[in-house]
Amino acid sequence: MRKEMPxxxxxxxxxxxxxxxxxxxxxxxxxxxxxxxxxxxIKILWELEQRGFVNKERSDVDYRARVYRLISPEDISFAIxxxxxxxxxxxxxxxxxxxxxxxxxxxxxxxxxxxxAYYYHHYMFPPKVVEIKIESKDEGKWIAFLTDEKTRxxxxxxxxxxxxxxxxxxxxxxxxxxxxxxxxxEGYYVEKPEFLLIELLERQTQTSIxxxxxxxxxxxxxxxxHGDDGIIKLASxxxxxxxxxxxxxxxxxxxxxxxxxxxxxxxxxxDVKGKSDEIFPKDDVFLSRxxxxxxxxxxRALLTREETEELEKMKExxxxxxxxxxxxxxQSILPREIVRKVLEDLGVKLGEG
Amino acid sequence: MERGRASKIEAVSLKDLDRINREAKDFGISLxxxxxxxxxxxxxxxxxxxxxxxxxxxxxxDLAALRGVFELLKYGFDQTEFGVKGSKKINHESIDxxxxxxxxxxWSTNLEYRLPKDFFSNAKEISxxxxxxxxxxVKTSVMVxxxxxxxxxxxxxxxxxxxxxxxxxxxxxxxxxxxxxxWANAKYSDLEEHIxxxxxxxxxxxKKGLAKKMWKEFTGRVLIREQEVMLKKRINNxxx
Numbered sequence: 001m002r003k004e005m006p007x008x009x010x011x012x013x014x015x016x017x018x019x020x021x022x023x024x025x026x027x028x029x030x031x032x033x034x035x036x037x038x039x040x041x042i043k044i045l046w047e048l049e050q051r052g053f054v055n056k057e058r059s060d061v062d063y064r065a066r067v068y069r070l071i072s073p074e075d076i077s078f079a080i081x082x083x084x085x086x087x088x089x090x091x092x093x094x095x096x097x098x099x100x101x102x103x104x105x106x107x108x109x110x111x112x113x114x115x116x117a118y119y120y121h122h123y124m125f126p127p128k129v130v131e132i133k134i135e136s137k138d139e140g141k142w143i144a145f146l147t148d149e150k151t152r153x154x155x156x157x158x159x160x161x162x163x164x165x166x167x168x169x170x171x172x173x174x175x176x177x178x179x180x181x182x183x184x185x186e187g188y189y190v191e192k193p194e195f196l197l198i199e200l201l202e203r204q205t206q207t208s209i210x211x212x213x214x215x216x217x218x219x220x221x222x223x224x225x226h227g228d229d230g231i232i233k234l235a236s237x238x239x240x241x242x243x244x245x246x247x248x249x250x251x252x253x254x255x256x257x258x259x260x261x262x263x264x265x266x267x268x269x270x271d272v273k274g275k276s277d278e279i280f281p282k283d284d285v286f287l288s289r290x291x292x293x294x295x296x297x298x299x300r301a302l303l304t305r306e307e308t309e310e311l312e313k314m315k316e317x318x319x320x321x322x323x324x325x326x327x328x329x330x331q332s333i334l335p336r337e338i339v340r341k342v343l344e345d346l347g348v349k350l351g352e353g
Numbered sequence: 354m355e356r357g358r359a360s361k362i363e364a365v366s367l368k369d370l371d372r373i374n375r376e377a378k379d380f381g382i383s384l385x386x387x388x389x390x391x392x393x394x395x396x397x398x399x400x401x402x403x404x405x406x407x408x409x410x411x412x413x414x415d416l417a418a419l420r421g422v423f424e425l426l427k428y429g430f431d432q433t434e435f436g437v438k439g440s441k442k443i444n445h446e447s448i449d450x451x452x453x454x455x456x457x458x459x460w461s462t463n464l465e466y467r468l469p470k471d472f473f474s475n476a477k478e479i480s481x482x483x484x485x486x487x488x489x490x491v492k493t494s495v496m497v498x499x500x501x502x503x504x505x506x507x508x509x510x511x512x513x514x515x516x517x518x519x520x521x522x523x524x525x526x527x528x529x530x531x532x533x534x535x536w537a538n539a540k541y542s543d544l545e546e547h548i549x550x551x552x553x554x555x556x557x558x559x560k561k562g563l564a565k566k567m568w569k570e571f572t573g574r575v576l577i578r579e580q581e582v583m584l585k586k587r588i589n590n591x592x593x
Contacts, residue, residue: 058577060578061578062578063578063579095486113573114573118359122405122446123405124403125404125484127571127573128398129573129574131573157569157574158575159574159575160574161580163397163398165486167573167574205570206513206570207570207571285558285567286513288561314511317461317511335461335511337460337512341460345449
């Protein structure tokens, strides 16, 4: 797709920018401010959206409700400039990865989340949404650069039911991008596994835990454990030492052999101080299921013996790592089969349960 | 390993899947795809978050013949806790085939799904869409377990990943579900009460916002209100 705007669209864009700037607006605003019909307002917004010159957000309650924000003239100029460097025959044909390779160091970024995790573990295919960590000042440039017929870019939640090849979610990085990223053989950048592991521990959803285990198993010999940008220190700085310790110990327990060296676990233990009332993982589904069981069991008098036994059995699923809960002074509700499944799938021989 | 090599592994596994399907048909072996690939066959591409491994189900009677097919395609053949595992190395990666025999046992609950008598006769050959863009030219058709059975298997477990798959199946392929057969199958495995509870639990998850969270976790996208309403209506239809 060509990024240049026809003159009629430029005129409308400039008038809208003068009126709204970076402020959010609706279709009705466009009709009122530009004094155009509904059909024309839709056409203007559609043309801008196709080029990535306006950011659209939908409401999950009413999918039809839309709020727009214009991309600034400077960011549009940047995207048009970049596109002018692309060979004519390649325009509109580049995949997302090819575009990321093409942008090189002109904008700083690192692929994060499940797509970065997949790069390291090759275990579970990621969903279609590619998360990219960027510098917040570059947000407009990224939207204008990445948006095309095959790609839609989102800042917040990805609310889209239309089928499209790639969805990109932009995430503002809290650390300098250059510190956290590494260049792949293919020429695009992904988050370094050490920083990514911390990110996954921070999310502590069922999927992020599975991905963290898979990365640890697949890359354990190449991971940097020590030093300022090593996993142990990064976890300690974020207050995640307990979570990391439980996860590594759980891997060793299920494998019935020290997949992760004892010296690493001992070093993590040094950083664990004081009391904690942390529950791990704080996955909403796990937490809800666990609390529900606990609440039901409080009212034992109202339950039959069979019902109590069934609930106790279900609760046991979340209490499989009681030993680790005591060792790391947190409440682990991580079901053992989650860890065992990854180990089994990745070919780690399991010991007796 | 870079993306190019990962897509090559997918290409090999899809081609092998197609070949296994053809050979099984030629030799009259009852062999159906279940698990992630079956969900992939019945749902839109948004809900792909699967491992590269492939899950099958067969009968004890056909196991010996199946061994021959696997050996032909250079897959190892090992007995495991829950059935048989076929494995093939490609460079440093491996493609694993997990084969359940006569029944499917769930890791998280230890519950069993016994294959109903009409399981193999109700299966359909469905094309599997590749994950990687580079593999769009790879055409794979495979015998997939009937959706009614896949749905029971997904609802039988305690894993939220499977519950998400069940929601995706109900949303995308509700018209293909034979409600009567679905409940008959659940009953055949003594899972009627369990599945009933699970469906009610999904309704509660919708109410509490947990379904929305699961959807976001597994697709990266938001479950919009319209989808929630449709899902609720369809689950209620299943429960009627």
